[in-house]
Amino acid sequence: MPCIDRLPAIPLLASDPYLSIWMPADTMTQTDACHWSGPAKPIRGVLTVDGVACRFLGAGPEPEAGLTELKVTATRTCFTSEFAGVRLETCFASPALPQDLDLLSMPVTLVTLSAVSLDGAEHDVRVKLHLSDRLCYDGDIRPAMSGASFVLNGKNTAWCGQTTQKPLSHSADHSTIDWGYLYLSADGETTLVGDGLQTCCSLSAGGPAAQLIIAYDDIASINYFGDLCKPWYRRDGRQITDAIRCVQEHFDTILNDCTRLDARLAEDARSAAGEDYERLVNAAWRHTFAAHKLIATPAGEMAFLSKENDSNGCIGTVDVSYPSIPIFLKYCPELVNALCRPVLEFASMPVWTEDFAPHDVGRYPLATGQVYAARRHVGQGECYPPYYLYPAGTDVWDVRYQMPVEECGNMLIMLEAGRAFGADPALAKQYRSLLDTWVQYLVKYGEDPDEQLCTDDFAGHLAHNVNLAAKAIIGVACYARLTGEESYAKQAKTMAEHLLEKIGDKGNTPLTLDGQGWSMKYNLLWDKVLGLGLMPESFYAAETASYLPRINTYGLPLDSRADYTKSDWICWTARMADDAAVRTALIAPIAKELRETTSRVPFSDWYDTKTGRYVAFIARSVQGGIFALML
Structure with missing residues (x-):
């Protein structure tokens, strides 16, 4: 056979x-x-x-x-x-x-x-x-x-x-x-x-x-x-x-290095979650790196720029970098800094006057300023204006389509996670004033976010988003770790206590703070990985166990709004479970989807959990999130 x-x-x-x-x-x-x-x-x-x-x-x-x-x-x-x-x-x-x-x-x-x-x-x-x-x-x-x-x-x-x-x-x-x-x-x-x-x-x-x-x-x-x-x-x-x-x-040496890395990754994957997980890791490795371009900036520094494949073509998208970082934290944490550097540079330019972090830095291969939420739409194949040259007060973007809490949280979490895993902390220190602005935004607006977009923007605007509130809390805690500002650690703990009072600790927590629906709470991953101590262990045991009855043939749905899911977020959620049986139950359907889907596209991260067919998103960098179980 x-x-x-x-x-x-x-x-x-x-x-x-x-x-x-x-x-x-x-x-x-x-x-x-x-x-x-x-x-x-x-x-x-x-x-x-x-x-x-x-x-x-x-x-x-x-x-x-x-x-x-x-x-x-x-x-x-x-x-x-x-x-x-x-x-x-x-x-x-x-x-x-x-x-x-x-x-x-x-x-x-x-x-x-x-x-x-x-x-x-x-x-x-x-x-x-x-x-x-x-x-x-x-x-x-x-x-x-x-x-x-x-x-x-x-x-x-x-x-x-x-x-x-x-x-x-x-x-x-x-x-x-x-x-x-x-x-x-x-x-x-x-x-x-x-x-x-x-x-x-x-x-x-x-x-x-x-x-x-x-x-x-x-x-x-x-x-x-x-x-x-x-x-x-x-x-x-x-x-x-x-x-x-x-x-x-060095042909033979390079091949031997590839073989050794393959063996190491296979062992790491099997140790973390078994053979099904090894399949996911093998499918995601080249896939993730090939969604990026590693360049030298004019200053001779590394910039690692993703293309937002099959979703809009943006370059350096913050909420695409964020789900991808587990692979880099595990195997090359300095690349997390290289993901953040272009965003920090752009956010320091006169044209960016917002009190929150940008969404992206352009459309691939042109890192010439954020295009998401731009008031002027430019067709496929055409080039956006060089927004990075514009002065302050130009009113380039429509705030209704921005992701303020999302991107502020993402940037603070990425910088702290990178530092915690060994990346140079000098980058965060260099842009401290930006981080100060962004954490203040999270404190002011993050505990109960109003109607705004998050990374799952395909599902539309959502007010009182529990996942977004969780991201804000984690972001504040990460800022405290980055800067040593103890008052923000206390602020994050208070925000977490308020969240727990609203959603409970018995599992089946809601999609929104007013009690609607349910959702994967993937943003709380960093509480576990970084040891932030924001939520009790009993919360994670109950929450991850509550997902099991909701799993369909090809995976756990993202939330109660639809049958589709995101493979990266499932792996983040699985990492939150200490019970190996829960991890296996969450991971196995993704491997089944890889084996059985009729959609002939490179490892889609957004697919239907009942049919296994891809919804959208091809060859995207977010599959680096598959590696969350190794953290």
């Missing part, structure tokens, strides 16, 4: 929001690979055994090789194909290694190909891998293209890209890159062909694997408040060819 790791979409190239290519099928030959947003970006592989060809990757006219094994780990997608007495083993690895941020920021994928004779006979084995130049442009109309072949560090290398380059020339949600250059490097013959790049190699059965490198030079990654910034690894003048050379020279 084939051993297949079933996911709704299989990661192939996973480096950033543009280089995010997936196979939306159970096998590797049912269709072509595509960008997370849907457009086909073909990567095709043909295996020829003794002169007879078959297809092991992508669509095409050749007969399909039999897929006998597919394994998706945190950093690697490996699959085995059989044809004419030969087994071909193929592996795509993304070096998303948090211990090496230079390497993590390189848009590279390592590919290995090896052959084994199944019948003991000698075979003539040849493999061809073809990358479509559709990887270099957006839309269906092929522009004028150019490219060439050359030798780099003794390896055959080819590149292709549009003849006319316009870096960072569009901004949208469902869009692919429309500039830059695709590279392919290998030992075998590697050339520019009519519609892309191609490498051909001969394999010896039982011999060493062929090693290929796929890379992408985006020229410029982010417009960062007027400066065109490059990936982190290029901060000292390095180029894409230096990245390729680095991988060439």
Whole structure:
């Protein structure tokens, strides 16, 4: 029987929001690979055994090789194909290694190909891998293209890209890159062909694997408040060819590091919540990192910018960063500071005169000022004005569509959580005056929030939101920890006591402070993780146990308003449970959804708990929240 790791979409190239290519099928030959947003970006592989060809990757006219094994780990997608007495083993690895941020920021994928004779006979084995130049442009109309072949560090290398380059020339949600250059490097013959790049190699059965490198030079990654910034690894003048050379020279070491990280993550996951949780962790790792771009700011500091995929395309969204941080707290806490830095910089500019935190810093890839709640709507593909240049008093945003309590709480919690797990506290100290303003907003408006949006804005405005009140309380407590201001610790404790008086400690707590409905209380996670001592342990035991009767086939609904859920919030809620059986009951349906959903999109975080179908939100950074159970 084939051993297949079933996911709704299989990661192939996973480096950033543009280089995010997936196979939306159970096998590797049912269709072509595509960008997370849907457009086909073909990567095709043909295996020829003794002169007879078959297809092991992508669509095409050749007969399909039999897929006998597919394994998706945190950093690697490996699959085995059989044809004419030969087994071909193929592996795509993304070096998303948090211990090496230079390497993590390189848009590279390592590919290995090896052959084994199944019948003991000698075979003539040849493999061809073809990358479509559709990887270099957006839309269906092929522009004028150019490219060439050359030798780099003794390896055959080819590149292709549009003849006319316009870096960072569009901004949208469902869009692919429309500039830059695709590279392919290998030992075998590697050339520019009519519609892309191609490498051909001969394999010896039982011999060493062929090693290929796929890379992408985006020229410029982010417009960062007027400066065109490059990936982190290029901060000292390095180029894409230096990245390729680095991988060439350390190929085996990088793969070994990927294997070791995979093993560590698998062990951490099983220890936290078992095999179903391991499946979630493996599905979420590359997924999360590929929803971000790590750049060097003009000051030489790290900025880690998410794209709000399939929800509006915003860059650096605070309430998208907030749910993602468990993965970074566990494995690289300084990235939490890198998430916060762009928001703090923007909030310090004259145009931002609000007494609460921003929602975002632009629309990807243009970090040129908040676009959420902007009075002027700009269509997909167009560029928003450079709001960061505007003076105070310009009245750019409509306060009705802001998320004041949400974002103030998020920023204070992220900064304190990062500090608690080892991030440099200097960033929070640098922006102390902003934090003072934001905590005062929470004290004034957070205990019983009026009708405003929260991160679950798809559900609409909600007054007296218990989850939002909980976030305000946690935010105040985190500010106290950050600054040493004991009066705010007492304030947070008083606010928590008031909340407990209103909602009770017997479980089944309401959605709103006036007693309506019910909801997951995911924002209270930080009381447990950071040891804030705001709510009694009996509250968490009763509350998490009360969720069990509400679980549907594919998970616990977000709240009483609908059957849909958020996978990240379920994992946060599971972390609040000390009872392993409760954790398992909450986690298992998400793993079931991954195995059974008919929605062929990368791990949606917003899906229906009865049908398992995705509602919206594809390939989003919030799946970093899956790692909450490891904190």
